[in-house]
Amino acid sequence: MVPNPSGAPERPPSIAPMLAVPGPLPVPDTGWAFEAKWDGVRCVLSTTGDGTVRLTSRAGNDVTATYPELRGLGRALRGRGVVLDGEIVVLDASGRSDFGLLQSRMGVADARRAALLARSCPVHFMIFDVMFLDGRTLLAAPYAERREILSALGPAGAHWSAPSYVHGNGTQVWQAVVREGLEGVVAKRLSSRYTPGARSAHWRKTKRVETLDVVIGGWTQRRGAPAGVPGAVLVGVAEPAGLRYAGSVGSGMSEREQSELTAYFAVIARPTSPFAGQVDVAGAHWVEPRLVAEVTASEWTRAGRLRHPVWQRLRPDLTRLD
Incomplete structure (x- = not known):
């Protein structure tokens, strides 16, 4: 990360999340990655060199105080400057995301109440992209490369993880999603760059109904x-x-x-x-x-x-x- 003359760690840039378009599974699917679609709230998480974490909602609101259990991710990343994209969910006893449970956590600004809820109804941050790392933007890098970088970061903990994706085999992924009762599938071109705030045809979401x-x-x-x-x-x-x-x-x-x-x-x-x-x-x-x-x-x-x-x-x- 570039040194800051003031001595304070550089804050990573603010990056709006890239959005998917609704549509059917792509055919052929050889150039696509397939991820499970989680039923939660979209969030961009950034960390600074001192391990400070900031959470920003899709609407651009600071929701850091709402999910205190995610602050530990800054320490887990060893103080690196990172911007991550993902979905905040609450998992039920079967490991499925439950939006009804998540609703009790949303919009809570009081620190004491948020801390109590973090113990009784903890959230999990499903990380599926990285847009910035140690002073370098990754927006122009293809999806496949960004996922390799994310995997190398190794973000895994009690309240966060980076679920893997499947290369091709969209039909089999869809069948697994239906079988497990998940919300749907997001297909992403392996070659796609990250376009902040834009709804791109290179990302396609197919919801189970x-x-x-x-x-x-x-x-x-x-x-x-x-x-x-x-x-x-x-x-x-x-x-x-x-x-x-x-x-x-x-x-x-x-x-x-x-x-x-x-x-x-x-x-x-x-x-x-x-x-x-x-x-x-x-x-x-x-x-x-x-x-x-x-x-x-x-x-x-x-x-x-x-x-x-x-x-x-x-x-x-x-x-x-x-």
């Missing part, structure tokens, strides 16, 4: 639309105890489908909720649970809600309007 049928039990008004036009539907799944609320779905619905649902809802409106248990949704309108819809979602939350649900279609073959 579940397709399922849900029962519509209510709806909420579409903002700015005439009265009676739904902006989202409230859905549930049938269980022995009754219809269990599973969340609100609005994304993916076309205007034609909204118009169709408006007509249906006028016929099957009811004054009370059809869901078993209380549903706290402001402005909810209730309907008889006769309509079935097909939706996709990334996973179920610990609270039994659909995560990132997207409307696909109404299922007339499963719907009863008589």
